[in-house]
Amino acid sequence: MKRSRFPLLIMGLVLLFFYLPIIILVINSFNASRFGSGWQGFSLIWYRRLLHEPEIWAAARNTLVIAVLVTIVSLILGTTSALALHRFAKSRLQRVHYTLIYTPLVVPEILMGISLLMGFVAAGVGLGLFTIFLAHVTFCISYVALVVLGRLQDFDFSVVEAAQDLGAGWWATARKVLLPMLAPGLAAGGLLAFTLSVDDFVITFFVAGPGATTLPIRVYSMIKHGATPLINALSTILLVLTFTIVLVSQRLSRSNILEGGV
Amino acid sequence: MKTLRRKSLQEWLLTAPSFLWLAAFFLLPTLLVFFLAFRPADPYGGIGPGWTLNTLKALGHSYYLDIAWRTLWVSLLTTAFCVLLAVPTGYALARASEKRRRLLLMLVIVPFWTSFLIRIFAWKSLLHPEGLIKHVLIAVGLADPQTSLLYNTGAVVLVMVYTFLPFSILPIYAAAEKFDFRLVEAARDLGARPFAAFLKVFLPGIRSGLVTAILVVFIPALGSYVIPDIVGGPRSEMIGNKIAQRVFVDRNLPHASALSVVLILAVLAPLLAILVLQRKKDKEKPRVIVPEDA
Numbered sequence: 178m179k180r181s182r183f184p185l186l187i188m189g190l191v192l193l194f195f196y197l198p199i200i201i202l203v204i205n206s207f208n209a210s211r212f213g214s215g216w217q218g219f220s221l222i223w224y225r226r227l228l229h230e231p232e233i234w235a236a237a238r239n240t241l242v243i244a245v246l247v248t249i250v251s252l253i254l255g256t257t258s259a260l261a262l263h264r265f266a267k268s269r270l271q272r273v274h275y276t277l278i279y280t281p282l283v284v285p286e287i288l289m290g291i292s293l294l295m296g297f298v299a300a301g302v303g304l305g306l307f308t309i310f311l312a313h314v315t316f317c318i319s320y321v322a323l324v325v326l327g328r329l330q331d332f333d334f335s336v337v338e339a340a341q342d343l344g345a346g347w348w349a350t351a352r353k354v355l356l357p358m359l360a361p362g363l364a365a366g367g368l369l370a371f372t373l374s375v376d377d378f379v380i381t382f383f384v385a386g387p388g389a390t391t392l393p394i395r396v397y398s399m400i401k402h403g404a405t406p407l408i409n410a411l412s413t414i415l416l417v418l419t420f421t422i423v424l425v426s427q428r429l430s431r432s433n434i435l436e437g438g439v
Numbered sequence: 440m441k442t443l444r445r446k447s448l449q450e451w452l453l454t455a456p457s458f459l460w461l462a463a464f465f466l467l468p469t470l471l472v473f474f475l476a477f478r479p480a481d482p483y484g485g486i487g488p489g490w491t492l493n494t495l496k497a498l499g500h501s502y503y504l505d506i507a508w509r510t511l512w513v514s515l516l517t518t519a520f521c522v523l524l525a526v527p528t529g530y531a532l533a534r535a536s537e538k539r540r541r542l543l544l545m546l547v548i549v550p551f552w553t554s555f556l557i558r559i560f561a562w563k564s565l566l567h568p569e570g571l572i573k574h575v576l577i578a579v580g581l582a583d584p585q586t587s588l589l590y591n592t593g594a595v596v597l598v599m600v601y602t603f604l605p606f607s608i609l610p611i612y613a614a615a616e617k618f619d620f621r622l623v624e625a626a627r628d629l630g631a632r633p634f635a636a637f638l639k640v641f642l643p644g645i646r647s648g649l650v651t652a653i654l655v656v657f658i659p660a661l662g663s664y665v666i667p668d669i670v671g672g673p674r675s676e677m678i679g680n681k682i683a684q685r686v687f688v689d690r691n692l693p694h695a696s697a698l699s700v701v702l703i704l705a706v707l708a709p710l711l712a713i714l715v716l717q718r719k720k721d722k723e724k725p726r727v728i729v730p731e732d733a
Contacts, residue, residue, distance in 0.1 A: 182635055183527060184443065184527035184528070185529040185531050185533035185535070187524060187527035187528055188527065188528045188531040188532065189544070190576060191524055191528045191604065191608075192543075192546055192547075194601065194604075195546070195547075195550045195601075195604075195605070196550075198548075198558070198565050198601070199550075199553070199558070199560035199561055201564075201565060201571060202557070202560070202561040202564065203729070206509045209706070210695075224601060236673060253456070254456045255458055257452075257453045257454075257456050257457060258453075258454070258456070258457035258458075260494075261450060261453035261454040261457075264450070265450045265453075268450065268452060270450065271450075273453070274457070274458055274557055277457075277458060277461045277465070277466065278457065278461070279724075280465070280710075281465055283658055283706075283713065284706065285659050285662020285663075285679075285702070285706060285709055286659070286662065287662045287664045287682060287683070287699075287701070287702070288469075288699055288703060289465070289660060291682060291695060291696070291699050292465075292468035292471065292472045292473065292684065292699070293464065293468050294686065295471045295472055295475055295692065295696065296468030296470055296471055297468060297540060298692065299471055302585075310499070310672055311464060311508065312464070314460070314464075315460065315461065315465055317463040318457050319458060322457065338677075343545070356560065366453045372552060376554050376555060378555065378556055378665060379664060379665060383686065393459045393554070393556055394557075394558070396554075396557070397665075398554050399554055399565065400556065400559075400560050400669060401669075405564060406555075408560055409564075410674065412554070412557040412560065412561075413642070415553075415554055415557060416554075416557065418547075419552050419553050419554065422552070423545075423548070423549055425517050425554050426600070427545065
């Protein structure tokens, strides 16, 4: 029976739609032209300019420091949460717990941003890098928890019991059996938390206050004030980094992104 | 008895960290937003004393109704386009050979990981008066040099579809992958036309994926703020833009809270639908992919 070619055609167009803007942006980052209208020769001038933008580098450093701390803290909180959700799945407390983990994922970012802002204002916490850190952990916990939970559900728990039967203590079981089995899930969750933190703009913008700048906030103000060729160059660097991270994470957990839930 | 108590202690120890964190930084602040909507603003950007219903009443003004209507309309349009493109794409993905599928899936997932602002910016430069699309359109005679491709509602919908499409493809693909395509062949053998088989056999077969796809686009679309801010004009503002404006420009937190309450209520309706559906599906794996914007 002849299969319709229509879905294939649409998929091709969709992929073209996905990649064309990105490809043109990358090409333009090597364009000597200031306005990106027409090709005026290959040039690395925008990349060189980027080196002389201390504000961008300061923002990049803030972003990196926050992302590393957020990854560590949200990995701990997300993993304990997943363990609780998995082990005590039947209890009423875990039903509430699951709702609390799940809801932040479906709430639009702007709502989380504004409520966190109100919370910090009401509690009298000064806005800055610290509030950005608190906010990022808040939305990363849920992602980490669900990715790790996805892993746990594929587990063979008899191995853990076997270890305990053979006399391993709680700590030895956790370190020598549970942790190695969980490692791919932890890596995937950690990478997800890291990229989400690096990339977040909306929530960060609400809780940053006037002084603190992260890379997305810097990029946003560059877009608003029209430093076009510089953003092309910066974006290309970030895209290369992202692609590398995606490749690594695919290696770490084959198709986990689809099956783990996120 | 002792083991029972130990077990519940263990449960509390494992639950407490994430539970308390989310209670303090998610639950309480959300409740606070409801609370602040009933407080007056003071002229210095803070919260005044006493209680008032005026802020909520002010939202009945036709100006806000226009914005609410536009928010709903733009979100629905975005969702419709996303689903229309995602269904054939998910179908093609599910029918691709094993080897090809890996590569194609990867191609669909990568945009999902790339920076949200960069994706919007890429479109801003494409639609720019000096950008490629305008040049092409003028060359083919579809636009004259005066047409503006940026700063209108069309541009907002286009970029929103671009941003949210990967999120709608994944759940539809996941459902299509489990679908038994022999059912479509059976329908065809029994005389159904290809399109009828698609409509009456395939679509109902991937219903759960469709519902997820609709929700993961529609809900964040309602809260959009950055996209209309960058590629939209004053006539394409959405609720999100008003909330941001009240916070950053007018420094009126109660007003921002009142607008947020409206947005929360708008989001809550489809959200409840998710929960009901999930309960129905019992304890299947949680399978939710939520886009970052807003």
